[in-house]
Amino acid sequence: MALRQDVEAIKERVDLVSVVSRYVTLTKSGSGQKGRCPFHKDDTPSFTVSGEKGLWHCFGCGEGGDVFAFLMKIEKLSFVEAAQRLADEAGVSLTSRREDGERDKLRAVVAAAAEHYAANLANTGQGARARAYLESRGFEEAAWKRYGLGYALPGWDNVKREFGARFGAENLLLAGLLVEGEKGSYDRFRDRTMFPIYDLSGRPIAFGGRAFDGEPKYLNSSTTPLFDKSRHLYGLHWARDAMREAGHAVLVEGYTDVLTLHEAGIRNAVGSMGTSLTQGQADLLGRFVQEVVIAYDRDAAGGAGAVRGMQILRNSGLAVRVAKFAADEDPDSLVRKFGGDSMRDAVRDAVPFHHFYLESLVAKHDPATAAGKEQILAQATEFYRGVRSLPLQQEIARGVGDLLGLPRERVAHVLATRPLQRAPGAGEEGVGGAQWRAEDDLLTMLLRGDVEWARIAAVASPADFTPAHRPIFEALANAPESHNISAWVVERLREQGLEEQAGVASSYVFAEVEFADLDRALEEKLDQAVRLPALERKMANVARALRTADAAGDRAAVDRLTLEQHGLTLEKSSLSKKRDARRGMHGRDEGEAQGEITSEAG
Ligand SMILES: [Zn+2]
Known part of the structure; x- marks a missing residue:
């Protein structure tokens, strides 16, 4: 995509630190810069910027990202507006601006189609059903005009025939009015009541079409150079x-x-x-x-x-x-x-x-029973983790505590620290807070560039990570080989709409955790996050199969599974022996202590 190259060109030429310095007083701290966060009331400088990595992150409010994210947030700009401003500064000519002529052409196409649909609604016999529908919803003719409402005729090529010669089929396709099929292009909207979607200047840029019956009930324009539903x-x-x-x-x-x-x-x-x-x-x-x-x-x-x-x-x-x-x-x-x-x-x-x-949770689960309380706690945990504001998190914890009749402090602790539920099928057994924290540390090592990707990829796959962490690991797996993988990953997550993970990833980049013995810490974390949970899942499966075989009186299967179980137990004890050996050499459990610091940072 052309815009992508523009973005890269801008990033290469614009210095994040100098852009941020216009709004925030920065002082040097370690390899980066620190200052008071402009996005929340920040008494201790928790706002961190790395010019080298092209990323910023606030440990107070959890905001973070690249130079675009910063400018969008502080000036309340759209991405395109921020890009234009930075492009001017960097002397980059934006592809999107070169494409302005093309966009004007598409606007003319959409405007003509809107007029066409409006005329169908007002003047055609086939439009009677749409007129009746709109009137039944309380919209009279004056309202049709006010909102530009219309009607797309039945048939496969009304718009194509009406405008094909004037604008060219490729422009109708590009404007989202036609769909490319096996036997050529055809009208996207057929026999639907049409609602034009306008840009901020009041120009029609896309449509929503409502079917009388049949699916989908609502059909939107596809993404076009003018319109992106998101x-x-x-x-x-x-x-x-x-x-x-x-x-x-x-x-x-x-x-x-x-x-x-x-x-x-x-x-x-x-x-x-x-x-x-x-x-x-x-x-x-x-x-x-x-x-x-x-x-x-x-x-x-x-x-x-x-x-x-x-x-x-x-x-x-x-x-x-x-x-x-x-x-x-x-x-x-x-x-x-x-x-x-x-x-x-x-x-x-x-x-x-x-x-x-919280009210909707109570409607679904009975807070008077222990099982209901468990369900509410489990679901509230995900909800709690999805909210970045600390005061709001505390309110949620208080609310859940009162709701369940449990001590608020205990509830707050559980909400903050218990592992999120794994995706169905991954198994619940053996998933502990240690795994969660070990994943934190592995991702930190990768995003800071402490360890080579290949060392972790040789042992771990995305499926090993808990769902909240998985997209971050996947993004790392897809990152191109360049010096600035961390910025790429944060941007990629944001592009996917995974704001929360993007914030978490940027917090890892700046995590102030030191691994005194990196090799040892890496092995320890791989054990906790990957090898041990995998082993425990296997053991749980074998135990389940053993119960079934036992109940069925299948002696051969029982013997085979018992052997297998023994093997797995040996494997597990060799894992913990290796861990003890590592710890014995160094005398203290550094791994556990490190985990606490990074989990605060998210
Ligand atoms: Zn902040």
Whole structure:
């Protein structure tokens, strides 16, 4: 991708330390620089910058990244805006700017298509069904015009025939209006009610199409040079002024939710186009508001995707509340049945998202039983780890403690230290905090460049790592052979939308942990993170098979498995003998002590 080269060229020429120095007073510390973090109230300098690695990280609030991430965050810029500013400084001519002419052409294509769809809605016999649908949702002709609504005709080539000669099929494809099939290209949107998606200047750049029946019910434009669903919000250009004025945005799921709220005078409503909110969308919201009120229907709001989205918003520095609806209501139905004020009440009474989350856990698991408590603790652990704010983490721990009738301090300790559940199939046995901390240390060694990749890759594979760590190890496995692997990995994780892992990875790069005897520490960590858990999984499987064979009276199998079990036990004791030998030589258990430091850093 051309932009990728631009980004590399900018990074080569722009000095991170001098960019950061414009905002933060830095003093030299070790191989890097330190200062007070500009993103949280920082009394002890916890903000670290490495010019050599091109990365920064704050140990107070967990923020971190490269020069782009810094400028985006501090100036509240989009990635492209940050890139443009840095490109000017570095004297790099951006491919994206060279492509401006092409983008103008695509905008003309999309605008023409929007007019075409609008005319179909207003004037054709086939449009009757779409007209009836919109009227049934309370949208009269004036609203169709206000929001540019339209209708895509049935048939495979209406848009292709209408615009093929004028714009060329390749431009229609590039604008996301056609799809390439085996027998040539054809219309992407057929027999659908059409909702144009606008950019911040109010120009149509893409579409959402709603089917009358059939799947998918909602179809969005594919990613095009103009549109990337993960970086746009439906209705933002109508809502931006009202959002700024109110200081908060009402975030809904679908197109008609947005329009219904706007028609009811709730003009700070925007649509996430699905419940899985992305970092790009959170950054966009953060440019206009300090608070987001989530107004999804109840099932959607409790879903894993929505909860993850709330964490992304919160970790981006926004306050997040959730509006509560009855089981059969959503924003659209509420307004149509009870009017706009009922929705305003729901927004006013919205609860902080962590309260909402804890309530939803209680609805799923019974906190009066030990099993229910276990389930709630397990799920709350993941939730807790996904939140970066320390005060909020403490509130969550207090909430869980009170909910379960357990001592708050104990709960806080468990939430902070217990290992996250492994993916199904990996086995629960033998997964301890030691493994978690050993993974921390292995990834630290790799990301700081302390050890050669091959030494760890010879023993470990991604499947050995707990799910939260796995993407980091995978990114390391894919990193090109260059001197700055750490920056590449952090950026790669961010590109994948794995903000949390990107933050964790950047914290490893700056981890202030020293391995006095690196070889010894490496072997110890590989034992704890990889060899021992693998052995224990095998042992658990054999024990299970042995029970089955025993119950079935299969003597041959029992003999074979008993032998196997004996072998594994020997292997395990040889592992611990080796460990004792290593420790004996040095006299103390350095490995354990080291683990504590890095786990604080995440
Ligand atoms: Zn900070």
